[in-house]
Amino acid sequence: MKIYISDQIPKQIRTNLPKDNxxxxxxxxxxxxxxxxxxxxxxxxxxVQSLLDTPHHQLKWIQSFSAGxxxxxxxxxxxxxxxxxxxxxxxxxxxxxxxxxxxxxxMRDMNLALNMxxxxxxxxxxxxxxxxxxxxxxxxxxxxxxxxxxxAREAKALGGYTTGVNHSGHAAxxxxxxxxxxxxxxxxxxxxxxxxxxxxxxxxxxxxDHQFFNQLEHLYLFINVGRxxxxxxxxLMQALDDGRVKHAALDVFEEEPLASDSPLWDYxxxxxxxxxSAVSSEMLPGVQDVFVHNLQTFLKDGHPDTNIVDLxxxx
Amino acid sequence: MKIYISDQIPKQIRTNLPKDNxxxxxxxxxxxxxxxxxxxxxxxxxxVQSLLDTPHHQLKWIQSFSAGxxxxxxxxxxxxxxxxxxxxxxxxxxxxxxxxxxxxxxMRDMNLALNMxxxxxxxxxxxxxxxxxxxxxxxxxxxxxxxxxxxAREAKALGGYTTGVNHSGHAAxxxxxxxxxxxxxxxxxxxxxxxxxxxxxxxxxxxxDHQFFNQLEHLYLFINVGRxxxxxxxxLMQALDDGRVKHAALDVFEEEPLASDSPLWDYxxxxxxxxxSAVSSEMLPGVQDVFVHNLQTFLKDGHPDTNIVDLxxxx
Numbered sequence: 001m002k003i004y005i006s007d008q009i010p011k012q013i014r015t016n017l018p019k020d021n022x023x024x025x026x027x028x029x030x031x032x033x034x035x036x037x038x039x040x041x042x043x044x045x046x047x048v049q050s051l052l053d054t055p056h057h058q059l060k061w062i063q064s065f066s067a068g069x070x071x072x073x074x075x076x077x078x079x080x081x082x083x084x085x086x087x088x089x090x091x092x093x094x095x096x097x098x099x100x101x102x103x104x105x106x107m108r109d110m111n112l113a114l115n116m117x118x119x120x121x122x123x124x125x126x127x128x129x130x131x132x133x134x135x136x137x138x139x140x141x142x143x144x145x146x147x148x149x150x151x152a153r154e155a156k157a158l159g160g161y162t163t164g165v166n167h168s169g170h171a172a173x174x175x176x177x178x179x180x181x182x183x184x185x186x187x188x189x190x191x192x193x194x195x196x197x198x199x200x201x202x203x204x205x206x207x208x209d210h211q212f213f214n215q216l217e218h219l220y221l222f223i224n225v226g227r228x229x230x231x232x233x234x235x236l237m238q239a240l241d242d243g244r245v246k247h248a249a250l251d252v253f254e255e256e257p258l259a260s261d262s263p264l265w266d267y268x269x270x271x272x273x274x275x276x277s278a279v280s281s282e283m284l285p286g287v288q289d290v291f292v293h294n295l296q297t298f299l300k301d302g303h304p305d306t307n308i309v310d311l312x313x314x315x
Numbered sequence: 316m317k318i319y320i321s322d323q324i325p326k327q328i329r330t331n332l333p334k335d336n337x338x339x340x341x342x343x344x345x346x347x348x349x350x351x352x353x354x355x356x357x358x359x360x361x362x363v364q365s366l367l368d369t370p371h372h373q374l375k376w377i378q379s380f381s382a383g384x385x386x387x388x389x390x391x392x393x394x395x396x397x398x399x400x401x402x403x404x405x406x407x408x409x410x411x412x413x414x415x416x417x418x419x420x421x422m423r424d425m426n427l428a429l430n431m432x433x434x435x436x437x438x439x440x441x442x443x444x445x446x447x448x449x450x451x452x453x454x455x456x457x458x459x460x461x462x463x464x465x466x467a468r469e470a471k472a473l474g475g476y477t478t479g480v481n482h483s484g485h486a487a488x489x490x491x492x493x494x495x496x497x498x499x500x501x502x503x504x505x506x507x508x509x510x511x512x513x514x515x516x517x518x519x520x521x522x523x524d525h526q527f528f529n530q531l532e533h534l535y536l537f538i539n540v541g542r543x544x545x546x547x548x549x550x551l552m553q554a555l556d557d558g559r560v561k562h563a564a565l566d567v568f569e570e571e572p573l574a575s576d577s578p579l580w581d582y583x584x585x586x587x588x589x590x591x592s593a594v595s596s597e598m599l600p601g602v603q604d605v606f607v608h609n610l611q612t613f614l615k616d617g618h619p620d621t622n623i624v625d626l627x628x629x630x
Contacts, residue, residue, distance in 0.1 A: 010443065093448050097473070101419035108416050113588045114429065120580040122572035123589050128325065131595045133408050157472035158412070257437030265435040273428045274439050280446045 001299070002034055004051065006043030008065045013288040018295055040298065042291055044072060052076055061304050063291045067091050067147070067278070068227055070200035074311050084309040085294055090286035091278035092150035095225050098277035099151050099195060100134075100158070102223050102249035105271055107132045135159025138190055142181075142207075143197035143226065144172035145315075151195060152176075163187065185215060192220040199315035200227035208232060213239035221247045225277045228252040233264065240267060251277040316614070317349055319366065321358030323380045328603040333610055355613065357606055359387060367391055376619050378606045382406050382462070382593070383542055384624050385515035393626045400609055400622040401630075405601035406593035407465035410540050413592035414466050414510060415449075415473070417538050417564035420586055422447045450474025453505055457496075457522075458512035458541065459487035460630075466510060467491075478502065500530060507535040514630035515542035523547060528554035536562045540592045543567040548579065555582055566592040 004025045005014060017024065025034055030047055035054040043065040051059050052073065059082055064072070067088045077084055109130045116123050137160045141148050144164035152162040152174040164172050169180030179187065188194075198204045208224075209232040222245050224231050233254050239245040249271040250264070256275055264270055294304035309315065319340045320329060332339065340349055345362055350369040358380040366374050367388065374397055379387070382403045392399055424445045431438050452475045456463050459479035467477040467489040479487050484495030494502065503509075513519045523539075524547040537560050539546050548569050554560040564586040565579070571590055579585055609619035624630065 010441065012443070093450055093474075094446070097419060097448055098423050100415065100473075101423050101425070104412060104416035104419065105425070108413050108588075108592075110416070110420070110425075113586070116589060117580055117587055120575045120577075122575075124572050126325065126591070126594055128327070128594060128596050128599060131409070131591065133412055133595050133597050135408055135597075154473060158415075158469060159408075257439050260435045260437075262435075265432055271428070272432055273423075274431060274437055276441070276446065277423075279441055279443060280448050281443050282448050282450075284443060 001040070002038045003040040003042065003295075004030060004034070004038045004047060006041060006045040006048055006065075008043035008045060010284060013284045013291075016288075018292065018299070021299065022295075040295065049073070052080065052082075060302075061085070061294075061298055063087075063294055063304065064309075065287060068199050068315070069309055070227060070314065074314060078311045083304060084311060085290070085304045085307040086309050086315075087287050087290050088307055088315075089146045090283055090290060092147045094280040094283060095147050095197065095277045096150040096154045098251065098273070099223055099225060099249075100154055102271055103134060103137075103193060103221060105249070106221060106247045106269075107134065111268055133159075137161070137192040137220075139163065139193045139195065140165065140184065140188065140191040141175070141195045141197065143195075143199075144170075144175060144178060145197075147197045147225075148172070148195075149174045151197065155193075160193075163191075188215050189217050193223065194219060194221070195223040196226040196230055198226045198230060200229055201314040204230045206230070206232045208236065210235040210238065213244055216244040218243065219245045221245075221249065223249045225251045228254045228256060237263060237267070240269060247271075249273075251275055316355070317353045318355040318357065318610075319345060319349070319353045319362060321356060321360040321363055321380075323358035323360060325599060328599045328606075331603075333607060333614070336614065337610075355610065364388070367395065367397075375617075376400070376609075376613055378402075378609055378619065379624075380602060383514050383630070385542060385629065389626050389629060398619060399624040399626060400605070400619045401624050402602050402605050403622055403630075404461045405598055405605060407462045409595040409598060410462050410512070410592045411465040411469045413566065413588070414538055414540060414564075415469055417586055418449060418452075418508060418536060420564070421536060421562045421584075422449065426583055448474075452476070452507040452535075454478065454508045454510065455480065455499065455503065455506040456490070456510045456512065458510075458514075459485075459490060459493060460512075462512045462540075463487070463510075464489045466512065470508075475508075478506075503530050504532050508538065509534060509536070510538040511541040511545055513541045513545060515544055516629040519545045521545070521547045523551065525550040525553065528559055531559040533558065534560045536560075536564065538564045540566045543569045543571060552578060552582070555584060562586075564588075566590055 002023050007027050027047055035051055039058050039060050041048045041062045051057055061083045064086045067086050069086050139155045139160050139162045142165045144166045155162050162175050164175040164178040165181050165184050169178055172178050207230050213235050247269045251273045252275055297305035317338050322342050342362055350366055354373050354375050356363045356377045366372055376398045379401045382401050384401050454470045454475050454477045457480045459481040470477050477491050479490040479493040480496050480499050484493055487493050522545050528550050562584045566588045567590050612620035
């Protein structure tokens with residue numbers, strides 16, 4: 001059986017894969033003839049798209065590299081009855097650790113420390129009002145899946161109170177409380193930190209818009225570790241200008257890479273990371289495990305076992 | 316009764332103090348005559364020292380602003396039978412939160428993100444090997460008092476394994492394990508993160524010297540949130556140059572303020588904060604609480620109640 005490994009998959013996890021009855025192809029070795037024989041693809045690149053566009057192809061299953069799968073041609077996968085699996089669960093700790101870093105960066109006034117280093121000039125004055133702590137902070141976390149739950153667990157362990165937002169308001173592990181996504185307007189002014197970790201769907205596109213930010217009065221920190229297009233960037237900048245949002249930490253953007261002329265770079269109260277909140281040396285074995293486990297099931301039963309995406313919901 | 320409030324004490328906590336039978340003096344209002352009548356001092360400055368140097372003074376108790384009391388004239392206090400109380404316990408969470416920030420700053424490669432911002436140039440390459448997580452990290456924490464215990468609690472909640480170092484190796488709350496301060500040499504190479512939070516005493520002065528750092532092979536992070544003179548800075552810089560220590564985060568220094576020509580400023584792998592790891596808006600009420608509680612006991616019984624320093628031990 002032929003399996004295509006896309007350019008998205010790092011070298012480190014292309015070794016130690018199951019060998020029996022399997023031929024692995026990559027972007028250097030794939031030929032036009034292979035397009036009609038490949039049954040499995042790991043990750044997404046233009047060859048995977050060519051595969052999907054090839055009449056009478058044999059592709060049955062794609063294992064994504066990421067947890068979010070918004071960049072896949074979902075309608076085409078649905079029409080062609082291709083199973084898509086994601087890596088949901090593998091990135092939770094890295095993202096949650098990064099969220100803590102974002103919060104602590106502002107709470108411990110790292111801008112002051114780093115300006116001090118730039119100028120090689122000690123500032124010993126005591127900025128009591130600028131320095132705060134994680135305990136007793138109220139978190140409002142949009143998304144209560146694996147990643148949201150791990151963010152909530154860590155925030156709670158450090159003394160925070162966590163409210164999760166999901167579609168129905170159903171209870172979720174590690175959250176003190178949950179509300180439905182149409183019922184948070186009476187608690188939003190109390191939040192200290194808002195985190196978005198929702199998948200990108202038509203419903204979540206520009207969910208954080210002018211109307212959303214206008215409900216806030218003095219939010220300490222807005223964090224986006226979900227997907228960039230969920231936030232209307234101009235509305236966020238307006239909220240920062242108005243002081244409705246004091247700080248923001250963004251790992252994802254409406255357009256990536258973030259352009260050099262984006263005004264976001266000029267906000268000292270905005271922390272920008274290059275869509276790497278989920279990345280860690282520890283993640284790669286986890287990503288490989290999901291693929292290998294699903295491949296073994298696929299070879300035996302003809303379909304993958306875990307992390308199957310509901311293409312209608314989009315996650 | 317006359318009480319002197321030193322310049323160390325912030326304005327915010329000079330209000331709402333007990334009023335009955337008490338006159339508060341400060342550096343603007345104190346007169347030479349007061350030096351023979353003051354019975355209590357809050358904090359330390361040159362007026363407190365003048366008080367101690369005045370023959371036949373009436374000073375009986377000093378409440379320090381800080382947890383560490385190394386800068387007080389301990390021999391003089393002992394000779395004059397003056398009780399010294401500290402604020403141990405008030406700063407634990409701020410210091411522990413700052414320690415987490417230090418660790419996450421390097422684990423999530425904030426130098427990359429901040430260089431990116433400086434150049435307004437997105438770097439989307441995936442630095443898997445540079446990015447890591449808090450779970451499964453081994454912490455070796457020198458000092459198992461209030462602050463060490465809170466660092467251990469937070470490190471453990473985030474998946475770390477914590478070993479505490481104290482004088483006898485006695486067990487301590489929140490630590491997975493403890494060792495005596497002459498018995499850690501066989502586990503030190505396994506540590507990922509070493510934290511110093513010991514008080515400054517003759518025994519801890521230059522405790523972290525060439526001999527100490529030469530035992531290390533590739534420590535991920537060395538943190539000093541105790542006192543600067545516990546570390547031989549030139550030995551630490553040698554260890555950074557040799558790669559025995561990969562990163563360092565320092566809140567305290569052998570000389571403070573850190574001089575503009577200190578070579579430490581030039582190490583990108585060293586994070587420098589201006590002795591503010593304990594500072595927060597939340598700390599001030601805690602500092603006031605300790606003073607007011609002890610003052611009430613002093614007014615009633617003639618001696619303070621809590622946080623009494625053992626001047627022989629030095630903490």
